[in-house]
């Protein structure tokens with residue numbers, strides 16, 4: 001009976017229309033006769049939101065009633081993208097909304113397109129968190145996300161004269177998907193001193209942290225609807241503001257207007273902006289403040305919720321699992337220990353036992369420059385009590401290591417949380433391992449690598465069982481059903497409805513149709529339609545016409561040397577040089593290609609910005625060269641983000657995942673592209689390896705050296721005699737240095753990386769293999785029927801890469817949580 005429609009919940013088209021009009025006229029105070037797409041978006045979003053909110057409230061009530069163990073996913077990034085379309089699809093209201101809105105004179109696509117992306121993340125790690133929230137709700141797990149409500153998400157990228165420029169992303173002026181909870185306000189302290197206090201029950205002198213600066217955390221809640229279920233979970237984002245009033249009236253009244261708002265701004269700065277670094281640790285104080293602010297508020301909230309149940313503390317890990325999305329929330333371990341020993345007065349060992357059973361830590365990178373290290377003086381100043389607790393955690397840990405491996409002084413040095421040097425620094429990954437009961441990598445190779453390299457000593461100390469693998473996954477709801485509805489519909493017509501969206505292994509049924517001519521034709525027509533759509537987008541935004549029948553070769557991801565966009569663009573130049581040499585007859589036999597790039601460079605990452613400049617410069621030369629017209633086009637798509645990915649991903653023939661072996665922890669866009677019937681050219685790295693295992697070697701274009709060869713190759717570059725650059729690559733470098741793509745000085749850093757920089761990412765070693773493999777791609781593409789077979793077979797075998805599978809593995813192996821079934825609807 002609880003399904004009975006509530007006040008503002010709607011059921012049919014007419015009711016939906018009434019709700020839209022009501023919201024436009026009353027909530028927005030606009031005339032329905034003067035309603036543009038934007039106002040129609042707002043009205044639609046608010047109407048859909050009402051339905052969501054009802055389910056959300058019911059879910060939260062039910063979860064509170066059931067009082068099962070919950071998982072809390074702590075992530076500094078949630079790269080959500082747009083919400084409206086996803087919310088309509090997950091709740092099954094899209095058809096109703098489409099019809100309803102069309103009768104009011106709007107197209108649903110235009111309405112959807114009005115929404116600003118929620119871009120509170122950099123790349124893979126943030127999008128993974130968003131996919132996981134979708135799966136957690138779809139699988140009915142009681143789960144909360146905790147993050148920061150940045151006023152500015154990842155910057156918007158503009159390309160000006162071929163170079164990246166950054167523009168702030170102010171996204172909050174109309175955000176119907178968040179609910180401020182002004183009653184959930186938590187004080188968080190920074191700085192101050194630690195002083196001896198009164199004795200506790202056992203006669204020990206308590207440590208009191210006091211006299212610091214206090215900032216308030218205000219909760220903003222975002223509903224996360226599951227697909228095909230009423231379960232709607234909560235994402236809680238914290239916003240910072242000054243504690244106790246807006247600004248200092250004393251200063252204000254005495255005429256010090258600037259001083260009065262300075263404190264306010266100081267406090268608000270904490271949640272003002274997302275750090276735009278991906279895989280590079282800058283070690284800035286404000287970032288540490290963000291981390292503690294978010295962790296302290298979240299833990300306070302979690303502990304408060306636990307205390308309502310009046311259970312003994314030892315049951316905490318039976319009620320609470322906390323997952324650390326990389327080391328960014330590692331202070332949560334220290335904060336929980338602090339709450340237990342300083343505030344709740346538990347003995348150290350008892351507290352520590354509870355803490356370590358509560359946390360799990362996921363590592364997302366092996367790149368040394370990405371491993372977080374905080375300077376001890378910085379932590380001493382900002383969080384003096386936490387530093388003491390970290391020292392104690394480290395001391396007890398090292399004592400236990402010493403007992404297990406007596407007299408191994410070097411081992412103690414190697415595994416200490418405190419790294420010697422000036423200044424000393426804290427190795428956050430080590431602290432995360434010591435304070436968690438499970439540590440996982442995000443693809444098999446990656447999980448093996450962390451055990452064999454950066455965390456080897458910890459495997460010896462804690463044993464193999466503490467370390468595990470959970471291969472990443474993606475939500476098929478957004479990345480197939482929402483981004484590629486035609487393909488989703490075709491699949492549904494063959495595999496027996498849309499159940500595959502909740503059980504992706506059902507895709508295997510598609511293999512029955514690989515020889516079905518009509519099906520294959522439809523399949524390839526859908527791919528072509530997606531390419532036409534992307535070509536139109538490219539035309540509208542860049543004025544460049546691309547041929548939808550050409551081979552679409554796409555690399556979209558953050559720009560980073562390890563991801564090797566430079567190898568891709570060098571390959572494009574090499575292709576261009578070969579085309580230029582050919583006779584018109586030879587040219588006619590070539591497969592036309594469109595090379596599409598997209599991705600942001602961290603604002604301070606010069607090399608990445610240079611790579612972007614080379615891509616745009618090559619485009620300027622190639623795209624206007626009439627001699628090869630139609631055979632090669634080079635496109636850089638500005639401001640790559642989640643909503644653009646939804647247009648780009650369905651349109652690939654081939655996508656590039658060509659990181660130096662051993663550097664890409666998993667990759668997740670590789671999964672998205674294959675799920676949409678694109679093939680991969682890639683290295684034996686991250687999840688590419690498992691994708692190959694699932695779909696078969698004959699359906700992927702692998703290239704390059706293996707992870708096990710990387711160390712030797714790097715050694716050769718550094719110390720070997722007479723290392724010569726691959727001649728094909730030499731030829732490309734010569735053309736760049738001759739000024740073919742503008743002043744060679746622009747690219748001197750890029751060339752130097754290959755020579756005097758010892759080619760750390762091994763572009764020279766893989767280039768030949770890369771070029772040869774691209775030739776194989778052309779060859780395979782000539783056989784369109786064979787290509788269709790590969791495409792269909794691959795999709796059929798992608799079931800493993802659903803985020804649902806990943807979440808079920810975490811639930812069983814790491815969190816020990818069960819779904820919370822809601823009373824059946826209807």
Ligand code: 26W
Nearest residue numbers: 124125279280281364370442664665666667
């Ligand atoms: C401290 C600066 C910083 C910021 C972000 C360091 C590291 C990060 C992230 C951990 C980088 C990241 O997004 N890693 C990516 O995580 C994805 C999800 O697991 C993987 O698929 C990608 O391979 C990995 O690069």
